[in-house]
Amino acid sequence: MNLTLKIWRQKNAKTKGKFVTYKIKNVSEDSSFLEMLDQLNEQLISENQDSVAFDKCPVAFDHDCREGICGMCGLYINGRPHGPDLGITTCQLHMRKFKDGDTIVIEPWRAKPFPLIKDLVVDRSSFDKIIQAGGFVSINTGSAQDANAILISKKNADLSMDAAACIGCGACVATCKNASAMLFVAAKVSQFALLPQGKVEAVERVKNMISTMDELGFGNCTNTYACEVECPKLISVTNIARLNREFIHAKVIAEKERQISGGF
């Protein structure tokens, strides 16, 4: 198939970007979306006459595993994170979802906490910072008890796994009109809230992760559920409800502790 691509090009964070239109021919329906971009880049290199102009050089985009699990790829395609299919990452999107002659608009994730690096590449280290604030169980290597000493109901283990499936791609933030990271935070908080291992630090975890999320500039959740629709791992917004419950619980506990310790 032959396609027209309108791609966001931007040399770096300091300069202004723009849409640049490219034509591409003979794209196989069986190619993945990223393989189509590979093909475009090969074409741009071949046509390049020793130019360093950023719109004549290959398009920069993040990708790595190309099997939908590393979370590195993420393109905003025709107004939707990871494109028109459901439950997949950009690397799993295939060209058979498009028609010959289509015009495809490709943009980076746009959110304040994800500053742009180049073209379609953004900096998502704010997600790492949220995890560093509390997305762990404090256990040092070597101090664990026997694995089967902790019994966990299959139901809770399964629900925990549903939440833990998050790949940290940032589609939830990109699609949210508020650039909220609630689904991302909810997934990690829920994973631990559902397991006995996570109980000890539950109060501190949820408070710290939420406050870090706020400090980093992510917006509030206004329950539009776009995040659930676009999540490549189909993580449910019921996790956000659980996050809210954990957060309120943490606040109540904190209030009680303040009262007991002689506060007013």
Added chain:
Amino acid sequence: MTKLDAKIPEGPLHNKWSFYKSNCNLVSPANKKKFDIIVVGTGLAGASAAASLGELGYNVKAFCYQDSPRRAHSIAAQGGINAAKNYQNDGDSVYRLFYDTIKGGDYRAREGNVYRLAEVSNSIIDQCVAQGIPFARDYGGLLDNRSFGGAQVSRTFYARGQTGQQLLLGAYSSLSRQVAKGTVKLYPRQEMLNLVVADGKARGIITRNLITGEIEKHSAHAVILATGGYGNVFFLSTNAMGSNTSAIWQAYKKGAFFGNPCFTQIHPTCIPVHGEQQSKLTLMSESLRNDGRIWVPKNKEDADKLKNKTITANSIKEEDRDYYLERRYPAFGNLVPRDVASRAAKERCDAGFGVNNTGLAVYLDFENSLKKLGKHVIEERYGNLFQMYEKIVDVNPYENPMMIYPAVHYTMGGLWVDYNLMTTIPGCFSMGECNFSDHGANRLGASALMQGLADGYFVLPYTLGEYLSKELKTPKLSTDNNSFVESEKEVKTRIEKLMSIKGKHTVDHFHKLLGKIMWENCGMGRNEAGLVKGIELIKELKKEFWKDVKITGETTEFNTELEKADRLANYFELGELMMTDALNRKESCGGHFREEYQTQEGEALRDDENFTHVAAWEFSGEDKTAILNKENLEFKDIDLKQRNYK
């Protein structure tokens, strides 16, 4: 020839590691703070080591080329992780896991290391559960297990089809905790391009900041490489696009020996190639072989009709299907080790019984299991894999059998290390897939995760202390030191040289050609003529590359073409060494199948008299033939037998 000392502790096999731990030298908490440690790579091995070393009090710097440590390719491991817990009461033990691993590796791994691996496997599961990893459980709340190839017990722990993801995120969580505490500093989007050796010891690395293009110098008392495998030398593999050999290859060129480079694992169950634009291959977990049956048509006419799409798989009657693994290997059936399953698929396809329009595919069929267990059970076990298959191939695997074909997946070879996981360069360690040590000539399923975490959580934290205990008086090394300046210059010269070529063809153009040479001459079947020819072809292509590659853009910016070109430059050299090693190893063992050496039934025929050794290659200069050193493998606790899965 250098005499290689593996430094295996004395004493009976089952006491070696506990003896080592009781007797190794330690570094006191106050002194740990004085040591800077560099860890390159943040997969299972790298992240678990960086986290554990941070907990111990060392100053750790963790590097990865991805945008976050959580992206490392360990994340893509699907099926599970082995441990000798014997929770299933089916006769498992540390010894049996050790035995299966040695046998699975076709008796080309080191006994001492493998026993230790089996021994610490149980602690890994304990550690991971304590971290809050949601492993699969049964209705009583206990951990569930599944079976994997090469074993007759169920010892594989799993988290749906995303075990690698969950284990990596567990290690990443522990790492993140240390980052918050300030014991570990992260350096994402940095690629190691050279190793700095001063006074014969590894003292730092040179990296390229992938955002700015700046070349950086980082100093330390020890450098730990955990950079994964080099399967991308074949261009098409199940590795991530960025997986590369650069770090270990530069270490090799600085004096680290390279062990068994030709030992490559071709995984039997991957989604077949679709066409010329294909950029990578996707694995379908080996765990699928628990419930899926592999077959091709019994009659060639049916195979031809399937190729022309005049009939479908479902229309072939049961009696006209050849379940060739069950036929050839009744004891293990569909669960034979990967090398055996891959070769059997190739044999059927070469004989003209392959399916798909290319004839290069076999069926993996769930019809029986779907009938017996019901769709909901299959969905629960493999739901995400079935979804992945459908998205890529556009065929519903609940209704039609999957089509699969072998693909490059894992490299057993890697930097030679001793029992301490130290390379032949003092202070330079190598863990996980990028070392050679534990899997011999073939790795069993669910053992890569086990090795990565064993090395990072439970082995290196001890063995590093043993090394550093002797380095207390070694001062920090300034990055202005001559060894840093020289190493930096090497990198800058190489980059300038690449950028100045301004040829006609893209990096991928050359990479695809190299991959083809490797696959045809150093893939599932190898022979002398092919290898000799292959080496010549690589040499020619390498020359062509250095004359005619075209890299656009600038060095001082985010430039993926430059990244790829530098990686490929290393792959040419590695590819040649792999072929040299394959040529030199005149026997078949595990994944290394020399067509000249096979039994009458077409099984791998080892030559224990002449090849019970590790081939450890030593760099001898640019464009010179590497020097072969041998570490003889001694088997005191296991009798060498021909592997038999019948």
